[in-house]
Amino acid sequence: MLDGRPGLVTGAGSGLGRATCLLAAEEGAPVAVLDIRLEAAEKTVEAVRARGGEAIAIEADVTSAEQMASAVARAVKELGGLSWASNNAAGGFEDFMPLHETDDSTWSRTVDVCLKGIFHGMKYEIPAMLNSGGGSIVNISTASVGKGEAFLGPYVAAKGGVEALTRTGAAEYSAQGVRVNAVAPGGFETPGLSLYFEKFPEFKEKTVAQHALRRVGQPREIAEAVIWLASNRSSFVTGTTLTCDGGIGVNPHML
């Protein structure tokens, strides 16, 4: 599906980002594996190479404009351009607190990673894609944006911003050949979700029951949505959020 077109995934040392890199490699794309944790990024690279794919590890913090500028420049130089990117890095889903107890430092830390990090990604990826003859950006939101999520105020607010920024990017750059979309996941089995269940073990069953499919998703199932949007198979799709949530948005509680 990607036919040799180079890409970059942030937060790719774990969970959904790692799965996206693995599928990208299967679909024929060289990929820059960016994470704040170099060791984690290198593990993803090893897994990609073990499957015969091409990948490079890049250590960068998405909250730093300088680091993101040089990370994108490195990806372009080493992979020969940039045709797609998934801005996936996030944090703050382990800080559970009601709004009236949320302090400014939690707010700023979470919004910095989840929203400013995506802004930095887009800011540097877009010119690189324009220079590569066009491209596709896939930002990662959450299915919780539509209904809110108790105790995760800064995280959900930042993700709402991600969807607004996605539509804005699409409005500004689609005519020049850069499509911008988002994917909104429901619950997926990743180290990120495990943090939540470790803190609130009683919520595991409830979370599963909220999904009409009666299970949480496997990382590969998000990767399928991300890679489709990244590829030319979705050539008429821009400015949208693709919900991939196992039916968390419908109400199966009477069954």
Ligand SMILES: NC(=O)c1ccc[n+]([C@@H]2O[C@H](COP(=O)([O-])OP(=O)(O)OC[C@H]3O[C@@H](n4cnc5c(N)ncnc54)[C@H](O)[C@@H]3O)[C@@H](O)[C@H]2O)c1
């Ligand atoms: N897993 C789920 O159920 C779920 C549900 C809804 C949305 N999401 C979203 O999907 C994305 C991936 O989630 P996941 O569950 O795979 O998370 P995860 O915690 O398993 O992985 C996140 C990765 O991001 C990296 N990271 C964190 N801060 C960073 C920074 N400042 N700079 C660069 N890298 C950084 C981490 O090191 C980690 O490798 C996130 O955007 C998350 O909000 C996940």
